Amino acid sequence: MPQDELRFQYPLLALKFPDDETFASFYPGKNAELLTLLKNSVVGIGEPILYMWGESGSGRSHLLHALCSEIDERGESVAYIPLHHHRSMTLDIFENMENMTLVCIDNVDAIAGDKKWEKALFDFYNRWLDNKENRTPGASLVIAASDLPKQIGIELVDLVSRLEWGACHHLEPLNDEEKLGALQLRAQLKGMRLPIDVGRFLLNRLSREMCMLLNTLDQLDNASLEAKRKLTIPFVKEVLRL
The missing domain is CATH 3.40.50.300 (P-loop containing nucleotide triphosphate hydrolases)
Structure with missing residues (x-):
């Protein structure tokens, strides 16, 4: 089965x-x-x-x-x-x-x-x-x-x-500021540092659905570890091809 x-x-x-x-x-x-x-x-x-x-x-x-x-x-x-x-x-x-x-x-x-x-x-x-x-x-x-x-x-x-x-x-939905807080919390738990400007960039350029945002954060975490680079807007643009 x-x-x-x-x-x-x-x-x-x-x-x-x-x-x-x-x-x-x-x-x-x-x-x-x-x-x-x-x-x-x-x-x-x-x-x-x-x-x-x-x-x-x-x-x-x-x-x-x-x-x-x-x-x-x-x-x-x-x-x-x-x-x-x-x-x-x-x-x-x-x-x-x-x-x-x-x-x-x-x-x-x-x-x-x-x-x-x-x-x-x-x-x-x-x-x-x-x-x-x-x-x-x-x-x-x-x-x-x-x-x-x-x-x-x-x-x-x-x-x-x-x-x-x-x-x-x-269950009240999160507003954009709260979504930024949620992303930073998840990043912290993963041992990442998500700068505020990068978080706002993600919210402005991607779907605001939390599932999509969190999946993107996982993708960026893997890419950052592999490339041994910090999360910056240019790096995010490169990884996500934005």
């Missing part, structure tokens, strides 16, 4: 979270309160149910990966379900997850309009609510989507109602 297929059928056995998507590497911007709530979940005092929503590139998956990594490192049971890959999964993926310390469900809007998946998630949600007494104290269910429950196209009304339970937080 291909590794990707194994990963989606048995996420607890084969899933490895990205090393660079941690709480330490997340630049909060206006999301300090949400970051604190998620960190509280690591020590068992977080929200029992948390729904967070934000536009693509706002860091939803980053935060879920970070939370899962922290709980996993403690030896607790963790499930991360990327529903944008639901066509590579089977409906029984939710079986017994109501017993886990942490369940993170990413991109729940990806199953909107799929009656079988909506019903499977609804049934799991009910089991999670009913199984509170049998779980580890402080267990959390964290769900991420692109918008509020009523705005993501879910057709099962009862599921929309369930998704509205618990705490709901908007």
Whole structure:
């Protein structure tokens, strides 16, 4: 069986979270309160149910990966379900997850309009609510989507109602100054020095999507190490052919 297929059928056995998507590497911007709530979940005092929503590139998956990594490192049971890959999964993926310390469900809007998946998630949600007494104290269910429950196209009304339970937080997108701060933080964690003028140049000349900017930073890091040169605007232009 291909590794990707194994990963989606048995996420607890084969899933490895990205090393660079941690709480330490997340630049909060206006999301300090949400970051604190998620960190509280690591020590068992977080929200029992948390729904967070934000536009693509706002860091939803980053935060879920970070939370899962922290709980996993403690030896607790963790499930991360990327529903944008639901066509590579089977409906029984939710079986017994109501017993886990942490369940993170990413991109729940990806199953909107799929009656079988909506019903499977609804049934799991009910089991999670009913199984509170049998779980580890402080267990959390964290769900991420692109918008509020009523705005993501879910057709099962009862599921929309369930998704509205618990705490709901908007993941605010970063403005340009905050994106510059995020780039400098990531550079610092990689042992790089990103001058402010170079960071502003990247923001002005490239896509402002954080995923694209961070990938470009990785490219520049590799090029800088190979050429043994500091990051300057002329060097960036040369590497990126701008």
